[in-house]
Amino acid sequence: MGVNSATLKRRLGIVDAVRRAGFVRTEALADQFSVSMVTIRSDLAYLQSQNLVIRTNGGAQPAYGYAVNAPLDESPTLSEARALARAVAFRLQPGQCVFLDNSLAASFVPVHATVANLRFVVNSFETYHLASRCCDGAVSLLGGEYDRLGYPLVSPAASHALSFYDLDLAVISVSQISKAGFSLLDQTGNCLEAAIERARQVFLLTDRLDRTEADAPLLEWRNTMSVLHGGSHLMVRCCARTGALLAGIQQAPNKGGAGFCCFSFLI
Amino acid sequence: MASSFLMDQTADTPRCIVTIGEIVVEIMAETQGVGFLEPLALRGPYPSGAPAIFIDQVAKLGGDCGMISAVGHDDFGTLNIERLKRDGVDVSAILRADSYSTGSAFVRYRPDGSRDFVYNIRHSACAQIGLHEAARTLLKRATHFHVMGSSLFSFPIIDAVTTAVHQVKAQGGTISFDPNIRKEMLDIPDMRAALELMLQECDIFLPVGQSCCCSARVRRRKRLSAKSSIWVCRKSY
Known part of the structure; x- marks a missing residue:
C-alpha cells in the first residue's frame, strides 16, 4: 500500500520547488523531474489533497498551510510578505477589481489568489509581470511616467487612469500605524491615495503593529479600512492546517467624532 | 543507548538534540488480553x-534538547508539555492546536508480551505538526536530529521531517533514525517509502527487534552501501 520511495522523493521535491518559487508551471516540473506531464498532474493532485499546494491553471502554488513548511533559509521579510499575501487572497471575492501597491506583500497576492474573474490594477511593471504570470484574471497597468527601473513616478496620468476602474479593494502596505493614522510603505507614485479614496474597501498590510517612525506623513483612518498584520509571535497561529487564518478580531478604539470602527485581523 | 554520535565531538562542543513527532497520552488496559473488543x-x-x-x-541525561510537535488545548496536552518542561526539554516549538484533541494511544499487553494498540494520531493535534517559526528557530541550533519512524504517518509530516533533516545536515549536524515500527502502522500510505528514505539519510540507525529484520531486507533489496555509518541494534523490550 502507498508509493515507492522514488515517487515519495519526487513529491517531496515538487513541494519544495513550489514552495521556493511561489508558482511553478506543470511543464517546468516535468522537465525538472524528468517525468511526464501526466505524472506531474497526478503528483499535484495528491499534494493538493494533502493541502500542501493549490493547483492553478497550468501549474501550482503553495497552499495556505505553506507557512508551516516554509523554506528554512527564507528571510523573515519574504515569509511575512507571503503570509500577508495569503491573508488577502483568502478574503478576495469572485469578480472583484483589486488595486495593488508596489510592496512585496501586495505583489504576491495574485500568486495566492484562487477565486475567479479577478481584475488586478497595478502601477509598476514588476507587479504587472508577476500578476500576469500567476493568475488567470485580468491585469491592468495604469500607465503614466516611470523611472528606468520601471517604478512609477508621481504623475496625474496614473490617477486619471484609475478613475476608469470601479475598485472593490485596495491593498496597501503601511510602514507605521498609530491611533492618529498610518503612513504608506510604498512611496512610488501618487495614485495610492487616490486608490484609497476610490476603493470600497482598503486592506492595510503591516508586519508589525508597534513600529513608529518620527515625522512620517500620516494618512487618516477611514471606515473602509481593515488592518491585516502578522508578526513573529503570530506566525504560529497562522500555521494551523485547518485553513483558519483569522486568529482573532480586535476592535481598535473609535476615533472621536468620526463614527467609524477599524477592525484588525490577526493572521 | 550509547551516545555514539558524540564520538567526534569534544566535551566543549555545544550540542542540541531536536526531534519531531507525536505527543500522545497512553492509556493502558489493566488486564492482559487480546485487543479492545470488550469493556476493560x-x-x-x-x-x-x-x-x-x-x-x-x-x-534527563542533561542534554540540551527540544521537540517539535503539536497538542490540543486540553489536559492531555498540558500533562505532556508540563512533564517535558519539568525535565528540561525546550517546548517552545510544541504547538497548541485549536479545534484538535491531543493524540492518544490505548495499549493492551498480550500474555506473550506483545501489545495491541488503538491510536488516535493522524486525525488529532499531531496532524498539525509542521515547521512553523518556533520550530525553525529551534532547528537552527540543532546539532543532531532524531527521526522516529512512528512519526512518519502522513505526507505533510514526512515533508516537514525531510526538510528538517536536510537543514540539520546543511548545518553540519547528524541524523539518527529509529524505525520504531508497529504492526498497526504498516498500512499507513507513504510510511514504507518514508522509512526507506530515512534509512538513506541517517548517520546512525537504531532498529529494534522485528524492525531490524525489516530494515535488513530493505538494505539487501536496495543494495545500499553503508550510507548509515553506524548501526545500533537494540534488544526489544
Whole structure:
C-alpha cells in the first residue's frame, strides 16, 4: 500500500520547488523531474489533497498551510510578505477589481489568489509581470511616467487612469500605524491615495503593529479600512492546517467624532 | 543507548538534540488480553509518544534538547508539555492546536508480551505538526536530529521531517533514525517509502527487534552501501 520511495522523493521535491518559487508551471516540473506531464498532474493532485499546494491553471502554488513548511533559509521579510499575501487572497471575492501597491506583500497576492474573474490594477511593471504570470484574471497597468527601473513616478496620468476602474479593494502596505493614522510603505507614485479614496474597501498590510517612525506623513483612518498584520509571535497561529487564518478580531478604539470602527485581523 | 554520535565531538562542543513527532497520552488496559473488543479497566493518562519519550530521556541525561510537535488545548496536552518542561526539554516549538484533541494511544499487553494498540494520531493535534517559526528557530541550533519512524504517518509530516533533516545536515549536524515500527502502522500510505528514505539519510540507525529484520531486507533489496555509518541494534523490550 502507498508509493515507492522514488515517487515519495519526487513529491517531496515538487513541494519544495513550489514552495521556493511561489508558482511553478506543470511543464517546468516535468522537465525538472524528468517525468511526464501526466505524472506531474497526478503528483499535484495528491499534494493538493494533502493541502500542501493549490493547483492553478497550468501549474501550482503553495497552499495556505505553506507557512508551516516554509523554506528554512527564507528571510523573515519574504515569509511575512507571503503570509500577508495569503491573508488577502483568502478574503478576495469572485469578480472583484483589486488595486495593488508596489510592496512585496501586495505583489504576491495574485500568486495566492484562487477565486475567479479577478481584475488586478497595478502601477509598476514588476507587479504587472508577476500578476500576469500567476493568475488567470485580468491585469491592468495604469500607465503614466516611470523611472528606468520601471517604478512609477508621481504623475496625474496614473490617477486619471484609475478613475476608469470601479475598485472593490485596495491593498496597501503601511510602514507605521498609530491611533492618529498610518503612513504608506510604498512611496512610488501618487495614485495610492487616490486608490484609497476610490476603493470600497482598503486592506492595510503591516508586519508589525508597534513600529513608529518620527515625522512620517500620516494618512487618516477611514471606515473602509481593515488592518491585516502578522508578526513573529503570530506566525504560529497562522500555521494551523485547518485553513483558519483569522486568529482573532480586535476592535481598535473609535476615533472621536468620526463614527467609524477599524477592525484588525490577526493572521 | 550509547551516545555514539558524540564520538567526534569534544566535551566543549555545544550540542542540541531536536526531534519531531507525536505527543500522545497512553492509556493502558489493566488486564492482559487480546485487543479492545470488550469493556476493560483502563489506567492513565500517561504522557507518551515515542519521540517525546526519547527527548525526555535526553533531557534527563542533561542534554540540551527540544521537540517539535503539536497538542490540543486540553489536559492531555498540558500533562505532556508540563512533564517535558519539568525535565528540561525546550517546548517552545510544541504547538497548541485549536479545534484538535491531543493524540492518544490505548495499549493492551498480550500474555506473550506483545501489545495491541488503538491510536488516535493522524486525525488529532499531531496532524498539525509542521515547521512553523518556533520550530525553525529551534532547528537552527540543532546539532543532531532524531527521526522516529512512528512519526512518519502522513505526507505533510514526512515533508516537514525531510526538510528538517536536510537543514540539520546543511548545518553540519547528524541524523539518527529509529524505525520504531508497529504492526498497526504498516498500512499507513507513504510510511514504507518514508522509512526507506530515512534509512538513506541517517548517520546512525537504531532498529529494534522485528524492525531490524525489516530494515535488513530493505538494505539487501536496495543494495545500499553503508550510507548509515553506524548501526545500533537494540534488544526489544
